[in-house]
Amino acid sequence: MTLLSPITLLTALPLVGAAAVLTLGAKSNKLSRGLALAFAFLALLVTLILWHWFNPALGTLQFEELRPWIPSLGVEYHVGIDGLGLLMLLLSAIVVPMSIAASWHIKERASLYFALILMLQAGLFGTFTALNFFHWFLFWELSLIPAFFLVRLWGGPQRATAATQFFIYTMVGSVALLLAFLAIFLTTGQFDFISLAAMAHNDELLPAIASGLAWHSFTAGKAALLLAFCAFLGFAVKVPIEPFHTWLPSTYAEAPTGVTMLLTGTMSKMGVYGFLRILLPIFFIQLREVRTPLLWLAVATIVLSAYAALAQKDLKRIFAYSSINHLGYCMLGIFSVLQFTGNSPALATEKAAALNGVFLQMFNHGLTAATLFWFVALLEKRSGGLRGLDDFGGLRKVAPVFCGMMGIAIFSSLGLPGLNGFVGEFLIFKGSFPLSIWPTSISVLGLLLTAIFLLTILQRVFSGPVRQKWTTMPDLTLAEKLSLAPPLILMLILGLWPQLILGFTNSTVMQFLQKF
Template sequence: MNSFPWLTILTAVPLVGALAVLALGVRNKAFVRWTALAFSAISLIITLILWHSFNSTADGFQFQELHAWIPSLNVSYRVGIDGLGLLMLLLTAIVVPIGMLASWQIEQRVPLYFALVLMLQTCLVGTFTALNFFHWFIFWELALIPAFFLVRLWGGSGSAKAAMQFLVYTMVGSVAMLLSFLAIFLATKTFDFTELAAMAQNGTLMPAVVAKLGWHLLTPEHVALVIFFGAFLGFAVKVPLFPFHTWLPSTYSEAPSGTTILLTGAMSKMGVYGFLRILLPIFNPEMQKVLNLLLWLAVATVVLSAYTALAQKDLKRIFAYSSINHLGYCLLAIFAVAKFTGGDAALTTQKFAAMNGVFLQMFNHGLTAATLFWFIAMLEKRTGGVRGLDDFGGLRKVIPVFTGLMGIALFSSLGLPGLNGFIGEFLIFKGSFPLVTWATSLSVIGLLITAIFILGVIQRVFSGPLKEKWAQLPDLTLGERLALVPVIGLMFALGLYPQLILGVVNHTAIQMAIHLRNF
């Protein structure tokens, strides 16, 4: 099981980079930036090596490492990845350099800023590779620290309030989740995700918990639901799921754009990852009991967030609500897949499609949303921080290259066929419709509203009469164009040939769906 410790090295590289940039000090800011970018590039190279070496047809986790850690608590250092974990590592490795490039103009406390970015990357890698709750929860919680300070110290005028709101919401969810897993540990004496999933599958997990912690005022079913909702809250806040989403718009809008890229491109995926890695395999029987409620919440997340985006005037708030909307599609599909646990062949095929759609949507949303906030950062740099929807008009006349490339990212977010945003949403709706027809039909409203507000952004920012004060606005530099080429190219590549990802993650998606069928 203990092969070459690729995952441990991948976790350590950004941390070493953080210490390195802190040691460099503030005397040479350019060198600090390039050093941080170099360490993120090393992480990307290691991730690509893992991608190349990954066996896409093998069951279980690969590149596993297992070492005794805290024997008295039955806690081991166990890491490993399947297709889902590998995909999240690749997304993180791509999004972090984008966030750094979008933060290139930051001048205050430069070593601290880039060190915190690298620390956040370490926490993300640890979260996506840990297979033991104790180990996993450490990284889950530590990720809050660099994220909080990145928002608080470099954000806008309302950053103090936004950072505190972000911290309080996520801490409350994390505490609830921790209490649920402590209850499970007291009954099972294990934190291992694989062992807990096996116990849930054979029906012994919750009876053991209830027997240990049963309270005479609650029925066994109610005890199980309380424990489930504790774990559920931690992930629902992180995604976020309606109505636990209110921290996100202010946090995204007040954070510096480079930090917003990290939050929406990678950190929000921690919540969806938790639904897939923990809630579905460990709490599926409890999810079944409240599935209609969860589906209504998913529909509300999709539709209401899109409707709210339609009313916004700030570009960052528009795409903050758009992020909630797009991740709502993932939750819709997850709850749809959880609804049917039987062996019907036709429905099983649809579950495979929906699960693959979730994987693709997580990656594609992370890539597209990060790119859109990168464009907003470049626009703010040129306009002195202006980003109001009504502050522009006719920009295509003076910055045609910027307009064209951002237009590609906007159409990707809209789900235009031929770009990466289309296939994930298509598979989600294709798979979810036969499983939960009413919820999927209502969620289509979100697609319509998304098209309206994205086309509205294109019209009001890039079309119409040009305002005089923007007549000399500079277009993208050669360096900016070269930096954007790989990202835009990847949007086309995944749109035209999604098998680049599906070929690697399909087996994992099928295995997850089959696991649910066996409940």
Template sequence: MNAFPWLSLLTALPVVGAGVVLVAGARSDRAARFLSVGFAVGALCIALLLWHGFDVNVGGMQLVEQHAWVPALHIQYHLGIDGLGLSMLLLSAIVTLISLGASWKIEDRVPLYFALILLVEACLFGAFTALNFIHWFTFWELCLIPAFFLIKIWGGPRRTPAATQFLVYTMAGSVAMLLSFLAMYLAANTFEFEELATIAQSGRLLPSLAASSSWMHLTPEHLGLVIFAGVFLGFAVKVPVIPFHTWLPDTYAEAPTGTTILLTGAMSKMGLYGFLRILVPIFAPQMQSVLTPLLWMAVATVVLGSLSAMAQTDLKRIFAYSSINHLGYCLLGIFAAVRYAGSDAQLLTQRAAALSGTMLQMFNHGITAATIFWFVAILETRSGGARELSDFGGLRRNAPVLAGMMGIALFSSLGLPGLNGFISEFLIFKGAFPLATWATALCTIGLLITAVFILNVIQRVFSGPLQERHSNFLDLSGKEQMLLAPAIALMFLLGLDPQILLSHLNATVLQLTNTIKF
């Protein structure tokens, strides 16, 4: 299996699909829809094949492809996946299918819309497999282009400022990150992530940075913090981390729901993936030196995100802020894990638990958030575009199946035991509490607030008297139930047997844990 370029094929397939959809879809919108689903299903099948053939006992990279690209600049076409990368490939494939399902009723420029979704998927695959910075950065930036046009062309009334804000914010973060990596290249003469991590862990990166740059006569330690800040900013905007989050609510609210699903289900994970793949292995000492501010950012992301969600009345804005809140738990796990643990075996075990929970939460949040936004799209379509909580009420009477299935997704987001959201949050809190007790304790406030606004949504939308204008509100059709059932089943499956995913992550977690040294 290792001899065949599976990762290149996986990345190329949606690109080919986008071209086919544009050409064949010019004659038929129906053909564009089904062709896009066909290529997305093909990508999911390849991801499942990779999952089946993955060696769970290996913590390093598998399915490696490496070829010289621009040798003079040490730029290589370098691909590979470990457990983290594999889980993100599978998540991207699933979320893309959910996005296509939620976008099925798009009527304007259908071939272009579905082709752009496939291009986003290709960029996600590229970003989650590339191991050379320039190669990876190419996909990181290319992903913005189709996402921008999806928001700009098919978004809501304020789509233009929302799309512009999305592009400007993420580009600003990317520029800061690019400058930091150029500085590291001048110091280490490589763009390879693994080589940079090895140099940093050996203690040679900071002296090399100081020798290659006399900028403002900074000490090596201070120069390291400046370079770290640039890389951190690029990832913090993408997640987003509060206070770099202000682009997200408008973008999620104005984007067509299928695009919002891609943004929250997969693209936000690019930032967290960058934290785990790049920031922790290369900049763990710098993260340790500013650990308290980082933990305060995690607390703010969790607590303020949930408070902001509770204050909203628009369903898309509620779950936009809820997404910030849930990704804050991942930040807590990552930042707590870089705390110095010395040789204390118990604390090292807790670090592994926090990182396992973080990776599991990335996958679980992607599935749950994407499914919830799909339900929001269904509510919006059936109600003629209504999204305010006051627009609904009593829908359980006419749509009991919709109420039940959406309720499961909402309880998954709440963290109900037995569903996928519980175990990942439990692992994060279990691991983070001994490592960063005060921050973990404060983050539990977010759990309580999340329960409040989730239950409020359930009550306001499905309970109480049925409004007269919704007297003919339709329940989910048999076809819709069949399409939504796999996502709901996955919430139960990962909630009851999380080892299905954790078994593929354990070796990667142990390897990452061992790289965090001071």
């Protein structure tokens, strides 16, 4: 009997941790927090070991495990990772302990809270490693359930409405996604992503759809386009792309900040990951047919969300719209790659630059956005729950370390050269401009608007006269400084040495482009 792959062990680890935390009961809050954090760090250690063992030169799936599960339904237990999957595993393994640390003040039903966090992490690990739709969809939904209860039970005053809206939106997307793949299975007998991508690459998918779904005037091309749209809807809601984004601001604002960190840092990446791992390899031809409207949806996601952030007064809502804006850059890069370029080596290079930028932006945004929401949580803790843009002023005089460290994260989000936020956006714009001139040019407005609302935060919260009630606001404690230092240091390292990630993803990008 063969041993389990390290990916299976990594995915099972948070579930074991969740069960262990639940056994502690409601009276062991401190121990529950400590045990959850210990399992989160253990998962990070295993992920770093995978990173060390991974061979970045191959560009193919590694640590694969393939076992029969339900042969009569074409269901197999198939897991594996390439550079993209490894990067998302690392992001999840970093953000979860950050979320637990930011939730250290949770005392009400703490064991349940931290067990749900670990269950959500297991869902993330499974989503980023599963290669069979049946298996993958279980983890896709597993991440939704704990997220719903975390918002519903520990959120703000409007948590019930926000949790319900979040659940309904994402469930509608999941149902559309499920219907699409059930239809694909009925025509191909396949649930495996790699096999389906190979069929699409060899022009075998469309004839299979034609034999099973095309009737009367509803041609195989139209049927394939409908299936692509259903799958697109499932991922577009999760990213989210405008106009499927309206659940996000209220959910981010009402969720406890540790959960908001997970929503923006990792769960939103599930949608982008779905575009890259599933939608593009299987439905590349169909997406190319509607490339122009998709590009303008990306432009709207970038520009309109940044403009909406300008109108917000709640810091969490500002950063929520900022999150949509930054993920819009990922979609711009992905949709630009749909451009037909023939055998032009120069444009092939630009496609590689755009996709590398998307990979890097996914990681960098997850790290930076989660850190920014952590700072908002610390601000709420010191102000008695206030987080309005106009509630503060002059904080750099009374809490200079807090303002300095948060300023690093803000400038990273702004895309300041030398910090991690710059490189991914630069590569996306560099690659997208020759492929999609007008959408990319208009998307630059998003950078300008982002600079305006982020600098407004610096001005209104940190500068100006100090209000009387904030003159005694404490600065960061030693424990808080030590907790926040690692993500900030990582922002600086990746800003100066992006090859640390690009060296692991470039071969995967080249494999992606060859399949397209």
